[in-house]
Amino acid sequence: MSKHPMQFVPTADFKERARGALDDDKLRKSFRGAMDFLQAKRRNQFSDEHERESLRDLGSAIRKYALARLPDLLEELESKLTRNGIQVHWAENAEEANAIVLDIMRRNQARRMIKGKSMASEEIELNHYLAEHGMECIESDMGEYIVQLAGEKPSHIVMPAIHKNKADVAKLFEENIPDTPYTEDVDELIQTGRRALRRHFMEADVGLSGVNFAVAETGTLWLIENEGNGRLSTTVPPVHVAIMGMEKVVAKLEHVVPLVSLLTRSATGQAVTTYFNLISSPRRSGELDGPREVHLVLLDNGRSQAYADEQLRSTLQCIRCGACMNHCPVYGRIGGHAYGTTYPGPIGKILSPHLLGLDEAGDLPFASTLCGACSEVCPVRIPIPDLLIRLRNEAKRNPNETVATPLRGQGAKHSAAERVVWQFWSGAFKSPKAWKALRWGATRLRAFTPGAQAGWTQHRTPLKPASRSLHDMLKDRDQPE
């Protein structure tokens, strides 16, 4: 459908892409504006600090509770869904998940798919795969649709086209949708998009959606959205395929309520979304609408690795609200595409190493100041900076070292030279004599301090030691020890 080829961004060269993004004034302005807006919206939703903090406690506890019994809950979910007539498929990786979806389409002689928003489908690059197999996929979430027209990938997990401004969209629509004049009127643009999509809903053979939460005790799939495209994608076509990461299960129906509240308020600053879809079966006899077949694809794709480690498991508490990226000083400067991964920003930095391995995503955990803005807003209290530090250790670990549960790509960022630097550093700082000698040298030879100091002086004046150290000054005045 698009004139543009799909672009798949490799995860290497993070620095270079970041530099490109930093130089792009328009992009930086878009992100800054969007982030200020989203931060303010969230703030307004959580005006009562006490309520916010206790809700976060509850959200975190619910997610931990579910993860603690994940295997049991998944089994329960499968049996309840099956009882309700929903077919469950397990996919260990992206290839399996894609093949399952293709197989469902082929068995139904389907050619056209309409898609509600699904990051899991982005993660497995489903559109690309299906296109290669002669299938047509249309994204129906407005942001996803825009990104698809542009031949790009989402730059944000909640607002896929956040990097585009009105003029970009106007141009894309003019170029790609027949009989569409250029306009920057937002209402008109939305109407154009809706009209273009409406036909696709009616013609689609299969609707695909993501899942926000799956309830084990009832066998219910929750899908929240604002545009109604999720409702249409899951009810109009004769076949509905839902896809979700296997961590998204919760034990009880009542557990969803606080999570939804946290999700919408943290994500877009909305008290509720326009649509709640609770999907619990295919069309029953006597019902007027709904698909005749419903499938759920449960995706592992590296999540088991995070699950197996007590500390890293908390990564899977995530409810994909995007608040961490909306508050991240790095994401705000470089935008989502620079990461080169499906999930950008702080959540991407802690999740991608499991999905892709540290060999591919090992740069990402280092691309953080560890300021903690992410964990401060995370509705389920994921200790993101701690996880980043842990992943840094795993990335730097000697690849030959044997550990109980090695991570994929362990040691990919190991550098013998850097090890030597830290060995020297720890040698200097653990030995009072060595540190004394270094202080002596640095203060006495301060006139020789280099004017170019690695990355520092690219944007700053050089650091110059004082003429006397604190140690010396306090020694002079006989400070007691």
Add this chain to the structure above:
Amino acid sequence: MQARNYPPKPKDVYLFGTCLIDLFVPQAGMDAVRLLEREGLTVHFPQDQSCCGQPAYTSGDAEAARKVARAQMKLFAQDWPVIVPSGSCAGMMREHWPKLFADDAAYGPQATALAERVFELSEFLVHVLQPDYSAARAEPVKVALHTSCSARREMGTRVHGLSLLASLPGVEVVEHVRESECCGFGGTFSLRHPDISGAIVRDKVDSIAGTGCQRFITADCGCMLNISTAAQHRSVAVAGTHMASFVCERLTGESA
């Protein structure tokens, strides 16, 4: 961050000077000593101290960090509070040393016990010493406040800084745009990702300059050096003063 219980005013305290203050801003350490002594305390400075280990810790070399942390731990043997004139280093010692030694039977309990005694300077002043600065210089001055992110989140340093400044006559704190946003330092991040770090600190400099204050006060030397040298690089008239030095300056018109 947990609400913590504060001890009664002690007679003796340790000062942990931190490596950045030691080498680059020793006057801030001297001023910290002076503020503590002003309240009648004996300040002990073990000469064998160096660094809290944070640079290696955040760079993914836990073992190197442990070596350095271990060497510090034994220097604070008496049961006195350990005062740190830098929020992020205080946070390292209070929050991260216990984690670093969690699996270590010998050092784990020691790290946890020591963490309880670690206080950032302004926190200790505000909560324990409660100094009377009412006789300090009164002529009006406007300053901006910058707080290290980890210090704010781990140690509550922003709140402590604000109350300390509020206890000084004539000092008005002007809030800058996105005050809570990171200055882009992040320790070795500033060297590993100079472009991103440079973009973040540029915005921070502009934001402080936008208040019309040419001066910002901070309890963290890393951020202070980052923001001040970035401003200098672009010839923007913004410079940082360490909290301890600023308080001393208001007390006497000159620092120690």
